[in-house]
Each structure stands twice: as C-alpha cells, then as structure tokens.
Amino acid sequence: MTSLDQPSFSLVDHDGRPVTENTYQGRWQLVFFGFTHCKVVCPRALRRLSSVLDELGETADRLQPLYISVDPERDTPDVLREFLRPYPRYTGLTGSVDAVEQAKQEFRVFARRKYDPTDPDGYSVPHTAITYLLSPEGKYAAHFLDSITEAEMTVSLRTILAKTGAP
Amino acid sequence: MTEKLLTAEQIGHLRHFDNLSRQQTNDWSLMQGKATGQDDFGGYRFQLAYMTYALAVTHLHRLPAAPGLFQPTMQRLIDKILLPEVWMYWRDTSQGGAPFNAHLSDSLHEEWDPVVRDNIMYSAYVQSMALLHDHLFDSDRYAAPGSLALEHWSFFWGGEAKRFEYDRETLNDHIYWQMVQNGYLGVACEPNCVFQICNQPAILGFRLHDLITGGNRADEVTAGYERAWADFGKLDENGHYSMLVLEDSKTVLPNAAPAPWADAWCGTLMNMWNRDFVHANYPRQVAGFLRPGPDDTLSVTPSPPMEAAGRQSDNDSCDFGWVTVWASEMGDERTLEGLLAHADRFMQPTWRDGGLYYPRNDTVTDDDGNVTLVEPMAGNVLLGYARLNVPDGMWGLYNSRRDSSRSDQPVLTAVERDIDVSQAEVVDGVLYARLQRTRAVPGEGTVTISHVAGRGRWTVLADEQPVARIDGITVTPEPGPFAKTVHINGDQVVLSCTENPHTFTFRQDR
Numbered sequence: 224m225t226s227l228d229q230p231s232f233s234l235v236d237h238d239g240r241p242v243t244e245n246t247y248q249g250r251w252q253l254v255f256f257g258f259t260h261c262k263v264v265c266p267r268a269l270r271r272l273s274s275v276l277d278e279l280g281e282t283a284d285r286l287q288p289l290y291i292s293v294d295p296e297r298d299t300p301d302v303l304r305e306f307l308r309p310y311p312r313y314t315g316l317t318g319s320v321d322a323v324e325q326a327k328q329e330f331r332v333f334a335r336r337k338y339d340p341t342d343p344d345g346y347s348v349p350h351t352a353i354t355y356l357l358s359p360e361g362k363y364a365a366h367f368l369d370s371i372t373e374a375e376m377t378v379s380l381r382t383i384l385a386k387t388g389a390p
Numbered sequence: 391m392t393e394k395l396l397t398a399e400q401i402g403h404l405r406h407f408d409n410l411s412r413q414q415t416n417d418w419s420l421m422q423g424k425a426t427g428q429d430d431f432g433g434y435r436f437q438l439a440y441m442t443y444a445l446a447v448t449h450l451h452r453l454p455a456a457p458g459l460f461q462p463t464m465q466r467l468i469d470k471i472l473l474p475e476v477w478m479y480w481r482d483t484s485q486g487g488a489p490f491n492a493h494l495s496d497s498l499h500e501e502w503d504p505v506v507r508d509n510i511m512y513s514a515y516v517q518s519m520a521l522l523h524d525h526l527f528d529s530d531r532y533a534a535p536g537s538l539a540l541e542h543w544s545f546f547w548g549g550e551a552k553r554f555e556y557d558r559e560t561l562n563d564h565i566y567w568q569m570v571q572n573g574y575l576g577v578a579c580e581p582n583c584v585f586q587i588c589n590q591p592a593i594l595g596f597r598l599h600d601l602i603t604g605g606n607r608a609d610e611v612t613a614g615y616e617r618a619w620a621d622f623g624k625l626d627e628n629g630h631y632s633m634l635v636l637e638d639s640k641t642v643l644p645n646a647a648p649a650p651w652a653d654a655w656c657g658t659l660m661n662m663w664n665r666d667f668v669h670a671n672y673p674r675q676v677a678g679f680l681r682p683g684p685d686d687t688l689s690v691t692p693s694p695p696m697e698a699a700g701r702q703s704d705n706d707s708c709d710f711g712w713v714t715v716w717a718s719e720m721g722d723e724r725t726l727e728g729l730l731a732h733a734d735r736f737m738q739p740t741w742r743d744g745g746l747y748y749p750r751n752d753t754v755t756d757d758d759g760n761v762t763l764v765e766p767m768a769g770n771v772l773l774g775y776a777r778l779n780v781p782d783g784m785w786g787l788y789n790s791r792r793d794s795s796r797s798d799q800p801v802l803t804a805v806e807r808d809i810d811v812s813q814a815e816v817v818d819g820v821l822y823a824r825l826q827r828t829r830a831v832p833g834e835g836t837v838t839i840s841h842v843a844g845r846g847r848w849t850v851l852a853d854e855q856p857v858a859r860i861d862g863i864t865v866t867p868e869p870g871p872f873a874k875t876v877h878i879n880g881d882q883v884v885l886s887c888t889e890n891p892h893t894f895t896f897r898q899d900r
Contacts, residue, residue, distance in 0.1 A: 227567065333573035351570055368610055 227355070227363035230329035234291065234322055237304035237315035244361045250287040251364070251384065252357040256332045258294035258348045259306040264369065265290075268352060269310045271373050276312050278377045282384055283312070285359075291326055292317040293334035294348045330355060356383065395824055396452060396812040402746025403774030404448065404459075407441045408807070409745045409831070410770060411466035416475050423706040423766050424752060428479040431651070432706025432767040438471045439515035439591070440767070444775035446522050447783035450790060455821055456814035457527055457796070458803040458838065464523050465531075471519060474542040477504035477512055483580055484508065489698040490636060491582040498581055503554040504540060505561060507568075510577035511585070514592035517565055520558045521598035528794055532558040562599045565592050566607055574614025578637060585634040586624065587652065589615070590659030597663070597788050608788075612663050624660075624667075630675060631656040649693035650679040654712035658719045662788035672720050679713055680725065681761075687735060688728030689761040692754060710761060711768025714776040721781025733773050736760045744810075744830030748773055796841075800896045803840040808833025809887055819898060826891035839883040839896065847899040850876050850883075852892045 231244045253272065257265035269290070276283040290313045292298035298306075303315030317323065327334060334350035352369035354376075365383060367376055396404075413419060423432035442464055449460040470476065484501035486494045505513035520532035532538060536555040543551035556564070568577045569592065576589035593615070597608035619632075626632045626644030631653050633643045645652040653675045661668040681689045690710045695702040710729070717725040733739065736756065737748045748769035756762050780786070800821040802814050808831050813824035821842075827835045842848055848860040857872035858865050863881065867873045877884045885894060 328571075331567040331571040333571050335573065349573070351573070353570065370610075 227329075227331060227366075229360075229362045230326075230355075230357070232291070232316070232322070232326035232329060234316040234318035234326060235300055237300045237307060237317075239300045242316060247287045247289070248361050249359050251285055251359055252355075252361070253286050253288045254291060254330065254355040254357060255289070255353075256291045256293050256327070256330065256334065256350055257352075258292055258334075258350065259298050259302055260294065260342055260344070260347060261350075262347075264350070264352045268354065268369060269307075269313065271376070272354060273310050273312060274373050275376045275380065278373065279380060282381065285384060286380075288313045290315045291323070291330075293323060293327065293332065293350045294336075295320055295323045297344065356380070359387075397777075399746055400448075400452075400774075400778050401810045401812060402741060402744065403777055404445070405743070405810070405831070406745030406747045406770065406774060407445060407467075408463045409743050410437075410441065411463045411470070412807075416473065418475070420747065420749070420770060421766050423750070425705050427482070428476065429483070430703075430705035431708060432765045433479075434476045435471055435512050435515055437767050437771050438467045438476070439519060440771045440775055442467050442519045442522060443784070444771065444778050446526060447775075447780065447787055448778045449526060450787055451780045451783055452778065453811060453814040454793075455799070455816050455823065456802040456805065456811050458801070459805040459811050459814070461523070461527050461529075464519070464526075468516075468519050468523065468532075471516055472538065472540055474540070477540060478542065480504040480509050480512065486581045488580055488583075491580060494582055494638070502542070502552045505554070505556065505564065508578040508581055510565070510568075510592060511579040511588040513561065513565055513577075514588065514595060516556075517558070517561045518591045518595035518598065521562065521595050521602065524558060525598045525601055525790075525792060528792060528796065535560075558599070562595060566596065566611070569611055569614075572637075573618050574611055575618040575635060576615070579634075582637045583634050584637055586619070586631055587656045587659065590656065590662070593663060594659070594784075594788060601790070601792050608663070625671065629671065631660075647693050648678070649707060650690050650709040651693065651707045651712040653679070654709070654716035658712070658716045658784060661719050661782065662784040665782065665785050669720060672716070672722070676713065676716065676720075676722070676725065679709075680728075683728075683732055683760060685731070685735075686728055687732035688725060689732045689736075690729070692761065692763055706765035706767055708765050708768045708772060710763070711765065711772030711776075714768075715772050715779065718776040718779035719782065719784055726776060730773070730777060732761070736762050737764050737769070737773075744828050746774070798841065800839055800842045802837055803882070804836075804838035806833040806836050807831050808835055809837055810891075811837075812891070813893065821896040822893060823885075823896075824891055824893045825885065825887045827887040827889050829889065835887050837885045837887060838879075839885065840881075842883045842896055843878050843881045845898075849895075849897050849899060851895040851897070854893075854895070 233243050236242050255268055295317050298317045303317055307313045307315050332351045334348050336346050336348050339347035354367040356365045358364045421434055421437055445460050445464055481500055481502055486498040520538055524532050535557055538556040541553040576584040578584050579588045593611055596611050600606055600608050622635055622642040623632055630645035630648040633645050633652055635642050657668050679690050681691050683689050690713045692709050693707055695704050714729040740747055740749050748764045750766050751762050751764040754763045799816045808828050810826045810828055813822055815822055825837055843863050849856055850858040852872050856868050858867045858876035863878050865876050865878050875886050
C-alpha cells in the first residue's frame with residue numbers, strides 16, 4: 224500500500240512466452256520500463272545497465288535484466304526482440320494494454336502517450352526512467368535514478384548483492 | 391549574534407500558537423472559519439501546519455538555542471493534525487463530485503484513509519510536520535512504526551474502528567511513489583486536481599527526509615517537477631502561478647482572477663527550492679495586489695468569491711495573510727511593514743492569555759473602505775508567521791543542515807509555559823538567553839539548561855553581572871538579587887525567572 228513491496232505482473236516475453244513475477248524468482252531482477260521508439264532515455268539506460276552488468280562480472284549471473292514496454296501497441300514481442308539485440312542480457316516484456324497498465328501501476332511507473340511530430344507515428348511515450356531492483360523473492364530492494372553513473376550503480380549493486388553472499 | 395531580540399508582538403504570536411496547541415481535544419476555539427466541513431484553505435490542517443512552519447523558521451533563524459520552547463508545541467500541533475476532526479472531510483471529498491471531477495464520481499469510492507491516495511493538501515502536511523520535528527530536534531520520534539496513526543471510531547455509527555498507521559518513513563515513501571507515478575507533476579488534492587501550491591510542502595518533506603537520511607529525493611523530485619510543469623507552465627499567460635492541472639484532460643487552470651492568495655502562497659513555498667525564479671517574478675506579481683492606505687499602510691484587495699455551477703463559494707481565501715507572509719519571505723520590508731501596520735490599525739489586534747492574534751472578522755471593509763476581513767488562518771497564523779519570519783526563511787530551512795552540535799552546546803531544553811524567550815543563541819560557545827516570566831498563563835517560572843552541569847566550570851551572568859559559578863554539578867551563587875536564581879537538578883541547570891526581563895549568559899571558564 225505504501226511502497227512498491229512486491230510488484231506483480233502478467234506479460235509475455237520477447238519470445239512470446241507468458242511470464243509473471245514468479246517466472247524470475249530466484250534471481251535478482253533489474254527492471255526498466257521504456258519503449259522501442261525512445262530516442263534518448265532508453266538507449267542511454269540500456270547502454271549504461273549493460274556496461275554495469277559487464278563490470279559486475281560473475282555477479283551479473285545472479286541478475287535478470289527485464290525491459291518492460293510502456294508502448295504495447297507498437298512493441299510486439301518481435302519488435303522488442305529486435306530492439307534488444309544490441310543488449311543481449313535483456314529480456315523484453317510486453318502484453319495487452321491492460322496488462323501493461325497493471326504492471327505500470329504495480330511499479331508506480333509514469334508513462335503517457337504524447338504528441339511528437341518527429342516520430343513516424345506521431346507520438347512518443349515519456350516515461351519514468353527508474354531502474355528497479357527486486358530481490359530473488361520478487362520484493363522491492365532498491366531503485367536507481369537515471370542520473371546515476373555506471374560506477375555508482377556498480378558499487379550499489381555489488382554492495383546490495385554482497386549482503387546476500389554474491390561473489 | 392542575532393541583531394534583534396524578539397519584540398513583544400513576536401513573542402505574543404508564539405504564545406498564541408502555543409495557546410492554541412494546548413486547547414483540549416476538539417476544542418477549536420478561535421480556529422473555526424466560515425466554510426463547512428474543513429473544505430477550504432482556512433481549515434484546521436492549514437492552521438496547524440503553518441503554525442508549525444512558523445515555529446520552525448523562528449526556531450532556526452531567531453531562537454536556535456531554545457528547542458525546549460518549540461518542540462512540545464510542535465508535538466501538540468502534530469497530535470492535533472492527526473485527529474479525525476481534521477481529516478474526516480476526505481471520506482466525502484474522496485468521492486469526487488466537484489465541478490472539476492464530477493464526471494469521475496462514478497469511478498471513485500468513499501476512502502477513509504486520508505493519505506492513501508490524492509489529498510496531498512493533508513498528507514504532505516503530516517509528512518512535512520513530522521519530518522520538521524525530527525530534523526530540527528535531531529529526533530527519531532516519528533520514525534517509530536505507527537507514530538503517525540490516524541484513527542476514527544464512533545460508538546454510534548460506522549462499525550469497527552478505522553485505523554491507519556504510518557510513520558515518517560512510510561508516509562514519505564508513499565507520497566514519493568505517488569509523485570513518481572504522476573511523472574513528478576504532483577499528487578492531486580481533490581481527485582483529478584493537481585495544485586502547484588499543495589505539492590510544495592511535500593517537496594519540503596522530501597528535503598527534510600534527505601537531510602535526515604542522506605538521500606537525494608528532493609533534487610530528483612524538483613528536477614522532475616520542472617520537466618513536468620514545462621508542458622503547462624509554472625506561470626500562466628499573465629505571469630501568475632498556474633493554479634492546477636486537471637489530470638485526466640491535462641488542462642492547466644490559470645490564476646485567472648488573479649487571486650492574491652494563490653501567487654503569495656505558491657511563491658512563499660516555492661522559494662525554498664526555486665529562489666531566483668520566485669524572486670524574479672515577485673515584484674511584478676505583488677504590485678498588482680497591493681493597495682496603498684493611510685500613513686504608509688498597505689492592504690490587499692480580497693479576491694472575488696470562486697464561482698462554479700452558477701454558485702458562489704464563499705471560502706476563507708486569506709489573501710491579506712498570504713501576501714504578508716510572501717513579503718516576509720521575499721525580504722520586502724517596506725511591503726511587510728505596510729501590511730502589518732494596516733493589520734494593527736484595522737484588524738483589531740487582540741491579546742489573550744499573553745498571546746497576540748487578529749480575531750476573525752467576516753466584514754470585508756469598514757465604512758471607509760479599509761479592508762477588515764480576517765480569516766482565522768490569517769489572524770491566528772499567517773500574520774504571526776510573517777512577523778516572525780526572516781528574509782528567505784523557508785529557503786534557509788530547506789537549505790539547513792541537521793544540527794548535531796547541540797549535544798555539545800548549552801541549550802534551553804525545557805521552558806515552562808509562563809516564560810517568554812526573546813533571545814536564545816550560542817555564540818562562540820557562550821549561551822545568551824533573555825528570559826521573562828509572565829503572569830498571563832500558569833507555570834513554574836523556570837527554564838532548564840542542558841549541557842552545562844557536569845561539564846566543567848561555568849560562570850553565569852545576568853545582564854553581564856556574575857550571579858553564580860558552576861563547577862561540575864555544584865553551584866555557588868553570588869550574593870545579591872539573583873542568589874536564588876540558579877539551581878542544579880541532576881545534570882540540568884534550572885533557572886528561576888522573574889517578571890523583569892534579564893539576559894542570562896552561560897560562559898565556560900577556560
């Protein structure tokens with residue numbers, strides 16, 4: 224009620240398989256919301272998070288990076304899979320409009336379609352640029368702002384995971 | 391050292407705040423406005439909150455060595471804002487039905503928990519008041535689970551008790567995630583209505599939480615706020631603060647009247663994190679609101695009643711009071727003095743139990759056209775706040791640091807009700823406290839000083855004359871009129887005060 228606690232979702236991954244919050248339990252989940260037409264925020268965040276995961280080395284094996292679309296009408300599983308090809312650690316998730324809306328609510332994510340004449344479809348979807356860290360039990364553990372540096376995020380993740388005996 | 395002692399009027403306002411905080415449960419004497427059901431800007435929650443803010447700026451900027459004067463009052467004010475009489479309006483207001491959200495009322499339901507969704511004009515005050523207390527007094531009182539409990543139970547209706555438990559962490563967290571979820575535009579007051587004004591206290595709360603915990607949510611939220619409001623404009627097309635955004639239609643409503651209270655309230659609070667912007671716009675904005683009066687007095691033309699659905703809503707808008715606070719925050723001495731001079735001349739300043747206030751008066755002007763309208767919010771709180779504030783007082787509070795040095799310095803940790811404190815500060819390790827006993831209210835006439843007894847040798851002076859020496863926990867009085875003034879009780883020094891004001895100095899012998 225008062226915080227994220229244990230967010231739930233019911234979506235499909237970029238291979239078309241149904242997934243829920245239980246699918247990834249047992250691994251730390253690194254969750255980012257975005258959309259594939261995003262020009263700045265998502266590419267920057269995905270590059271940064273990929274670099275952080277590289278830097279973490281073996282520790283990264285305990286993390287499951289997830290990229291949840293806030294633009295399900297355009298971001299089909301195929302579109303997501305293609306978009307995430309440069310970021311192979313990530314699994315893309317999408318779903319029906321209602322399912323994505325429910326996931327947004329669970330994570331307290333802001334995203335709203337906005338007129339954008341520079342986009343071929345005429346709109347973009349400004350969104351919360353927060354990266355969420357969920358524990359292996361699926362509970363909210365921390366979140367990182369878009370302004371965080373690679374080094375800061377690497378240190379934070381090492382610290383949090385070290386408390387649970389990560390390498 | 392502080393240049394000025396508190397004036398009799400400033401002390402009177404502090405005492406009035408204290409007197410109101412001491413009223414018995416659900417005794418809201420002098421605080422009732424003309425609106426029904428705590429529905430307007432003069433409701434109890436606003437009076438309780440802005441008394442707390444006024445106490446905070448006074449403590450920080452004017453009487454920093456007197457936590458014992460402020461802390462109990464703040465705690466009582468927080469106790470009061472948790473009372474259901476203050477927040478039960480939300481059970482009804484949460485259901486919508488107002489002109490701005492009538493179309494949503496089918497999707498809304500009765501909500502008893504007054505902080506769980508929307509209602510930032512209540513939740514942010516509870517949040518910021520609790521965090522102010524813990525920040526200023528280096529306390530974790532409101533970090534305890536359930537320390538901010540909202541409970542209602544009636545013998546006669548409603549079934550089982552409604553009880554909602556929060557603390558400074560859970561409440562701050564809850565408001566923060568609402569802010570995130572709304573793209574940092576803000577949290578709604580009434581359903582669908584995101585007011586700029588009412589999100590400023592939440593930002594103060596985030597900042598205070600950062601100061602206590604070392605986080606950076608306030609910077610995050612203010613940066614997001616700037617981005618979100620860039621789509622709508624913090625200022626409307628006439629240069630006044632935009633009033634609110636309707637969430638569903640993304641329509642921004644300007645300060646169309648323009649209403650003085652809206653600019654003044656928003657400007658006062660936004661100054662804490664956006665000082666250059668607020669100061670740059672102030673002269674032009676305020677100029678249109680001020681009305682010259684006799685003998686250099688200034689007044690504010692009250693804004694017209696709000697109109698909607700063919701009806702007029704005659705609420706407490708507090709134009710005069712808010713503009714006065716705004717002038718004090720902007721450091722506009724000439725305007726502040728002119729407005730306070732008007733209040734003293736036309737608004738019946740009244741002393742009651744040693745406290746100073748301006749009683750409610752629903753008559754807008756006297757026969758000569760001078761503004762006489764006084765809402766309880768203005769008369770109890772805002773005019774006192776303005777008189778106690780310092781230039782950029784809220785900015786200074788927002789940019790303050792948690793003061794852990796108090797544990798090493800002599801401070802007034804308990805002040806009996808019948809003591810007036812017009813100075814309390816530590817300069818170069820020396821405590822200066824100007825104290826006077828009043829017979830206007832009951833009390834024991836004592837002040838407790840901590841961090842002196844048991845901490846070496848000290849000389850105590852009254853008006854620069856030695857009156858006692860303290861060595862460890864032994865006090866040796868000097869012969870004379872102050873021979874019975876200084877006592878040791880355990881590890882505390884207790885001063886017995888008289889009806890004559892004296893400046894006491896505690897200087898450690900090196």
